[in-house]
Amino acid sequence: MNLFVAAFGFGLVSMSVIAIAAVGFTMQFGITNMINLAYGEVMISAAYLAYYMNKAGISIWIGMVAGALFGAVFSFLLNRVIYAPFMRKGTANLGMVIVSLAVSLMISNLLLPIVGYYSVSYQEDAGRLIRLGSIVLTRDQIIVIGIAVVLMLGIHALLTYTRLGKAMRATAANPTLARNCGIPTQRVIDSVWLITGALCGLAGVVAALNADSFAIANGSAFLITILAAAVLGGAGQPYGAMIGAVLIGLITELSAAAWSPEYKEVVAFGILVLVMVLRPQGLLAKRGALAAAG
């Protein structure tokens, strides 16, 4: 029983990491209609930036901020320089997916000679262990959970209470109508890439910190988990991605406690397949913050 409680605690950490990444990914898709398969590589690029800063003696928490800024600028430029021109030419959705896959491969192959193939770790003392009954977490893990909670509340507030959030929702629902109503959709889309890019960069550093050591191959591994959480919750729905992250994060850890840990991802993705069979649109489709009215 204690192991299950402990696994639940670890699941809270995992779901926090997945949520930060998945919400950014799903917002990108929901508002810009772009399935950005290079998301994982932007994450790992930010993680490496924080690594080199950390290696130079800079705190990982400052590196995390730098990673977020890097992710914002990198994602913004990716859209402006590569994705947007293709979209303006009317490239079909499938074509855009292939373009983003190509970008993903280009980033990882450009990074490889710089960072090497081997794993690296942040030099960060995880802090003392904090015990809450059978749940044992480090200071850093509790900070990661706190960051995720603050960000999720922030995203909720942004989408619900701000003019930008409302403009994002309008653009997501019908970009042509939004433009005709006077919403500067191009600026909204630029803002989306900056905000989701910042989430992406931050998630990269948090995920690398969470995994203790990371390598270039982590980029594609991150993407699989993010995709799973986003699809499970309902593609394009930030609240759905949050729910997807909770389910994936908790299920992987609890199944590792219940069965052989080598099958933990099999269980999590098995549930994803089951949900897709029973509810192909995902858990929260048409109910999330970015859903079209009606």
Place this chain on the structure above:
Amino acid sequence: MRGFEPFKVVSVVGAIVVLAACGGGSPSSGSGLGSGALLVGVIAPFTGADAALGPAYYAACLAAAPSINNNGGVGGRQVSCQKFDSRGEPADGVPAANAMIAGNPNLMAVVGCTSDEAAAVAPIIDRAHIPMFCMTGQTEFNKTTLKYFHRLVPADIYDAYAMVGSALYGPGHTPYKRAALVFGNDIGSQAFVAPATNAFTKLGGTIAINQPINLAPGTSYRTEVAAMLATHPDVILTEALGAAGTYLKEVKTQNGGTMIPFIGTSATIDPTWFQQVRDAIGVNDLVKYYAGVDLGYSFSGPAYDEFITNLNAAASTFADAPKYKQRGSTLHLYDGIIMTALAMNATNSKDPTVYNSKIKEIANGTSGATVVSTYKDGVAAIKAGKSIQFVGAGGLNSFDAYNNSVSGYIWVTYDNQGNEVKAGQMTPQQTATIANAGGI
């Protein structure tokens, strides 16, 4: 329909024969060694979870090539090295092997083929009649029927036995009684589990937990470590390449900052593994709590001297090459390539169906053979009409009927700089006791 014109046919055939004769001879001797560049294929994981393995083998080739090329090549033919990435998966290894063979008719040997992909790629390489030196310890190759397969490392069961020996008889500690087995869920790592379990339990130990772990990048292993610590092991026996740093750091974190002794396979004698684990748990804990097993190497002698000179020089091509100066697999594959080149010289043939069997003869030696340690000395002895035995950078080799070469184990640790330090040696009596208990 045009009529048959014998004169024209004879003329064309004659021209082809003349052209073939002009192009096929050795520039140096006109021998059967052929002409043009020769290639050594390095098929191994260069990406994926086991990406740390391939570079060690590539470094071996980069060191061996100048040993040959700077001493006349193989009948004047220069040797080069090329990587073929198996990604550590049979599904990727098979097309890589097919592409390697189809695209390179000048392949003289193949090195690498780890446990991840050997079962899939070795038969392909064998059908192409290319001698191969595989870094796999899989039991299925103990009595292989593949004629072109060579293995210069013992089967995994011996690595597992050496780990059990370290746990029960190793220096600096009382015998460990409860062991946690933490091995990756890949084919290669799981090969250690059954022999280690059999030997350890039959000699009075208890397997506290057998935990196959998923090596997927980004996994945190928190629940796995909590489950493992709950069984209160005295020692961890492990090979989880790529995940070792993450797993062991989690052990230290959840165990209140204190490590548990851990014993690694010979694959953990690796600069990349050292760097990962050092960065994760700190060099002091790595030096204090780690024990490993390895084959006994002298790291000295003329063969090793030439190896280390070439390995350092290879840094201009592959910056990490010098890191593999004490990596057993790098030493062995270096020797394998040199022996293949010598076998080609000894048989005066570029045909692997001719020179393949000579490799074993050169490794094991025959009565009255001249012992040589470098390619240069070997070629000179062959030209003098002598039979040779090659004792290379990795020491003496002794192939059995299945082209498996087995030598003795030592127990090792690391120093602060990541150099291997010999801590003890398994006696033949201990080896026999554990092998009998292991019984596989």
